[in-house]
Amino acid sequence: MDIKSYILLINREKKFLATIRQSLLDAGYPVLTTTTMSHALNLLSTNSIRLIICDSALEDFSGYEFLRFLKKNPLLEKIPFVFYVPVHDQGSAGKAFELGATDFIVYPLDGKIFIERIGEILSSSGDHDRPSPALPKENIEEHSAEPVSTSLPEKKARRESERITPKSDTHIEISRDAILWVPGQIMNINMQGILIETPLLGRLGMLIYIRVPLPHGKCVIESQVKHITISNHQLSADIGVEIEDSLEWTEVYNYITGYIKTEDKGKDKKAASPEKKSEPKKVNEPQMPINTNTVMLMDFNKTRFADPLLHNFNDPQSDKALEIRFYQSLVGKQLGNYKAVSFIGAGTMGGVFKGWDIVLERNVALKVISYKLSSIASFREMFVKEARFISRLSHPNIAEIYYIDQTDDVLYFAMELINGNTLADMIKESNNLNTSKGLECFLTTCRTLDFVSRKNIIHRDIKPENIMIDDKGILKVVDFGVAIVNDGKSKKRKSEGLVGSPLYVSPDCIMGQPLDSRSDIYSLGATFYHLFSGFPPFEGEDMEEVLLKHLNEDLVPLRKKNPTISVNLSDIIEKMMAKKPENRYQSYQAIIDDLDYLMS
Amino acid sequence: MKKILGINCSSKVEKVLADLIGEKGQMEYEPFHDRMVLEGYQMVVLEMGRKEEQTVQQIRKLRYACNFQNIPIVLIHGRKKYFSSQPYMIAGATEVLSIHDPSAACRQIINGHLIPSREPLAEEFEYLEPFIKNTCHILQTMASIDVKFKEVYFSNAIRIFGDVSGIMGLSGNADGTLVVTFFWDLAKMVVAKMMGMEEENVDAELIHDGVSEFINMISGSTKREFVGKPYHFEISLPSVVVGPGHQIGHLQDTSVAVLIFQVGVHCFALHVCIKPKEHRVNT
Numbered sequence: 058m059d060i061k062s063y064i065l066l067i068n069r070e071k072k073f074l075a076t077i078r079q080s081l082l083d084a085g086y087p088v089l090t091t092t093t094m095s096h097a098l099n100l101l102s103t104n105s106i107r108l109i110i111c112d113s114a115l116e117d118f119s120g121y122e123f124l125r126f127l128k129k130n131p132l133l134e135k136i137p138f139v140f141y142v143p144v145h146d147q148g149s150a151g152k153a154f155e156l157g158a159t160d161f162i163v164y165p166l167d168g169k170i171f172i173e174r175i176g177e178i179l180s181s182s183g184d185h186d187r188p189s190p191a192l193p194k195e196n197i198e199e200h201s202a203e204p205v206s207t208s209l210p211e212k213k214a215r216r217e218s219e220r221i222t223p224k225s226d227t228h229i230e231i232s233r234d235a236i237l238w239v240p241g242q243i244m245n246i247n248m249q250g251i252l253i254e255t256p257l258l259g260r261l262g263m264l265i266y267i268r269v270p271l272p273h274g275k276c277v278i279e280s281q282v283k284h285i286t287i288s289n290h291q292l293s294a295d296i297g298v299e300i301e302d303s304l305e306w307t308e309v310y311n312y313i314t315g316y317i318k319t320e321d322k323g324k325d326k327k328a329a330s331p332e333k334k335s336e337p338k339k340v341n342e343p344q345m346p347i348n349t350n351t352v353m354l355m356d357f358n359k360t361r362f363a364d365p366l367l368h369n370f371n372d373p374q375s376d377k378a379l380e381i382r383f384y385q386s387l388v389g390k391q392l393g394n395y396k397a398v399s400f401i402g403a404g405t406m407g408g409v410f411k412g413w414d415i416v417l418e419r420n421v422a423l424k425v426i427s428y429k430l431s432s433i434a435s436f437r438e439m440f441v442k443e444a445r446f447i448s449r450l451s452h453p454n455i456a457e458i459y460y461i462d463q464t465d466d467v468l469y470f471a472m473e474l475i476n477g478n479t480l481a482d483m484i485k486e487s488n489n490l491n492t493s494k495g496l497e498c499f500l501t502t503c504r505t506l507d508f509v510s511r512k513n514i515i516h517r518d519i520k521p522e523n524i525m526i527d528d529k530g531i532l533k534v535v536d537f538g539v540a541i542v543n544d545g546k547s548k549k550r551k552s553e554g555l556v557g558s559p560l561y562v563s564p565d566c567i568m569g570q571p572l573d574s575r576s577d578i579y580s581l582g583a584t585f586y587h588l589f590s591g592f593p594p595f596e597g598e599d600m601e602e603v604l605l606k607h608l609n610e611d612l613v614p615l616r617k618k619n620p621t622i623s624v625n626l627s628d629i630i631e632k633m634m635a636k637k638p639e640n641r642y643q644s645y646q647a648i649i650d651d652l653d654y655l656m657s
Numbered sequence: 658m659k660k661i662l663g664i665n666c667s668s669k670v671e672k673v674l675a676d677l678i679g680e681k682g683q684m685e686y687e688p689f690h691d692r693m694v695l696e697g698y699q700m701v702v703l704e705m706g707r708k709e710e711q712t713v714q715q716i717r718k719l720r721y722a723c724n725f726q727n728i729p730i731v732l733i734h735g736r737k738k739y740f741s742s743q744p745y746m747i748a749g750a751t752e753v754l755s756i757h758d759p760s761a762a763c764r765q766i767i768n769g770h771l772i773p774s775r776e777p778l779a780e781e782f783e784y785l786e787p788f789i790k791n792t793c794h795i796l797q798t799m800a801s802i803d804v805k806f807k808e809v810y811f812s813n814a815i816r817i818f819g820d821v822s823g824i825m826g827l828s829g830n831a832d833g834t835l836v837v838t839f840f841w842d843l844a845k846m847v848v849a850k851m852m853g854m855e856e857e858n859v860d861a862e863l864i865h866d867g868v869s870e871f872i873n874m875i876s877g878s879t880k881r882e883f884v885g886k887p888y889h890f891e892i893s894l895p896s897v898v899v900g901p902g903h904q905i906g907h908l909q910d911t912s913v914a915v916l917i918f919q920v921g922v923h924c925f926a927l928h929v930c931i932k933p934k935e936h937r938v939n940t
Binding site: 261294379385397413432465 | 812
């Protein structure tokens with residue numbers, strides 16, 4: 058929503074309207090004009106009006122009737138109303154003030170004096186600012202008889218040195234309690250405070266917290282509401298807040314004003330050389346807090362690598378968005394005997410929901426195949442195959458599968474719901490895990506994958522996100538969405554393209570070679586490298602760079618990144634991550650033996 | 658058979674819809690008018706007009722006509738150039754689909770929205786009932802307004818489409834958000850009755866006070882009933898927001914129960930999103 062504050066000028070004489078409008082424009086005020094009360098009401102409902110200047114007689118009603126009508130409307134009654142009437146009407150001033158007019162000006166009047174008077178009215182009505190040099194709404198033609206674009210005269214430019222007006226969106230968040238944050242857009246800023254467009258409706262004097270994204274993190278400052286404008290309940294409100302002088306505020310002020318200037322500069326540059334490539338976004342660059350698509354934008358790492366799995370890594374993001382929208386459409390619905398309670402996230406082959414089994418009355422995880430895959434028979438088969446794989450893997454460290462079904466073309470299976478954290482959460486929360494606890498996890502995962510490999514199954518997507526520790530402390534390997542059986546037919550997988558997560562994928566998988574459990578061993582090594590060091594083994598600006606490093610770059614020994622790690626453990630992981638499969642451990646049992654030795 | 662209302666649909670879009678919906682739904686078509694009745698429809702499909710503002714207004718009117726019922730409004734268009742769907746989503750559209758989107762995706766998304774809503778779980782009733790009881794009781798005692806609880810559905814919607822909403826952030830043993838949302842007319846009526854005033858004298862500040870007091874009372878009185886239970890929460894300061902389509906930062910992996918209450922011909926909604934503190938679950 059783009060709210061600008063206009064002066065609404067109403068007079069039945071079109072020539073007169075044009076003259077006055079021009080004087081106001083020259084003084085830097087955005088103006089809307091009309092000749093009738095009915096149209097004026099339309100303009101009031103679709104625009105933010107800061108002042109009404111009206112003649113005593115309009116084309117349809119009198120100005121007094123218009124004022125009387127406005128004073129009965131709680132949303133419009135506070136807009137200052139000025140009569141600007143011909144000299145023969147000056148006798149009606151008493152009536153005008155009785156009805157609540159702010160001022161009564163008689164013409165002919167010197168243009169300069171008129172403009173000064175308007176300025177005084179605006180400042181005395183609490184609207185201290187010169188109008189923001191706002192352009193009318195893009196589609197203003199639909200609402201206004203005479204759209205006006207304000208050219209910026211010298212005088213206005215002078216005012217701009219005191220008050221900085223963002224020319225593009227500057228998003229902040231505001232809150233009453235610092236818990237619930239709603240979006241806001243800075244309309245104006247000076248050292249005393251900010252004018253914010255926001256849906257948060259406040260009261261005068263109310264304490265409001267403002268959260269601003271700064272390069273080093275978000276900064277919260279306190280402010281007090283000094284001014285509220287709500288001209289139409291279907292639009293956001295404008296809230297003017299006063300902010301006390303403090304170091305934080307100075308920093309925020311400098312940042313915002315610098316940000317706005319930089320942004321403008323950037324725009325100019327862009328306009329001058331449209332072919333010039335924009336700078337890559339840095340990781341610590343402030344992210345705009347208002348996201349329309351929360352699932353996709355929440356995790357920066359996820360967006361860098363469009364999908365955790367690389368089946369479709371050239372897909373446009375819109376496909377992923379459609380998938381998420383499909384999952385979202387299922388929240389609150391019932392699939393067979395299972396209620397989809399809440400959406401947990403999008404996995405490899407589909408979306409995962411927290412579900413409820415209405416027959417057995419227990420919590421389940423519902424996994425729904427993605428729309429894209431469900432329309433391809435081979436993927437539907439793969440989904441069913443995953444269910445079969447997991448059902449074959451009866452092991453305390455692998456999530457159990459309960460049921461598979463299809464409802465209204467939605468293919469899903471229900472499996473054990475694991476309450477707990479993934480290794481990825483642990484990496485995020487504590488950077489790296491205590492070594493002995495980490496070793497325990499490592500050993501359990503090896504034993505679990507040893508069991509999996511003995512069933513001739515290759516997981517193909519071992520990564521921190523797919524290893525969970527439930528609330529009873531039991532480790533679970535999850536997501537067998539792209540698992541395959543190593544039955545000697547795996548050569549044909551070359552046509553599938555790359556499968557795996559870029560940070561942990563094995564060189565043999567990247568090169569499309571036939572896979573065996575040694576590929577999972579590499580990914581497991583990379584996973585625990587990340588866990589013990591707090592950093593993935595290879596990082597890069599984009600996916601290609603990471604993949605190339607997996608293929609060509611020597612691994613920095615784990616001990617160099619975390620000196621508290623023993624040489625033996627560092628060596629084990631290094632051996633697991635050897636570039637060539639034949640140089641890695643050839644079985645999980647060999648790793649288990651080394652780990653057992655290390656722990657003893 | 659699910660009834661679907663197509664509005665302002667060209668023959669091209671009708672054809673696309675016939676293909677997408679097949680025999681799962683029964684399509685009825687109508688041009689848009691100001692008095693649309695949406696009772697009995699499971700979905701509304703509106704073809705996007707050329708003028709953004711006009712379409713936005715139509716969606717708003719359709720959202721009003723839904724009267725807080727869970728009727729998905731799907732906006733369909735044939736544009737090839739990128740445009741922002743934000744104004745339409747803010748106005749109340751549930752989905753914006755292009756006839757050029759992959760039909761498999763459109764079919765599944767439409768399917769998803771047509772699957773019937775689930776009933777609340779027993780454990781959900783445990784925390785919803787006190788909210789229902791207290792909301793009715795507060796309006797009856799504070800404003801002498803008879804309120805009837807109409808229905809509940811579960812949504813993941815982060816947007817709410819009332820004109821004015823009171824929001825309470827919940828913390829303590831349980832996290833969450835509580836949002837009461839009204840259309841303007843009912844908000845004015847309720848606030849006027851709560852404050853013993855004429856409706857015409859209710860201005861924006863009074864609406865703010867009334868709505869924030871109302872959500873404060875609902876959360877305060879319900880909080881007391883949860884003492885000693887996993888749902889026991891602490892309340893903070895209520896916030897009031899205006900304008901349709903404002904986004905609420907509900908908890909991410911928790912369902913939002915939308916309780917619909919009826920006051921005469923008007924309805925209002927109470928969004929309850931509450932979750933006892935626990936660990937995450939598997940993805």
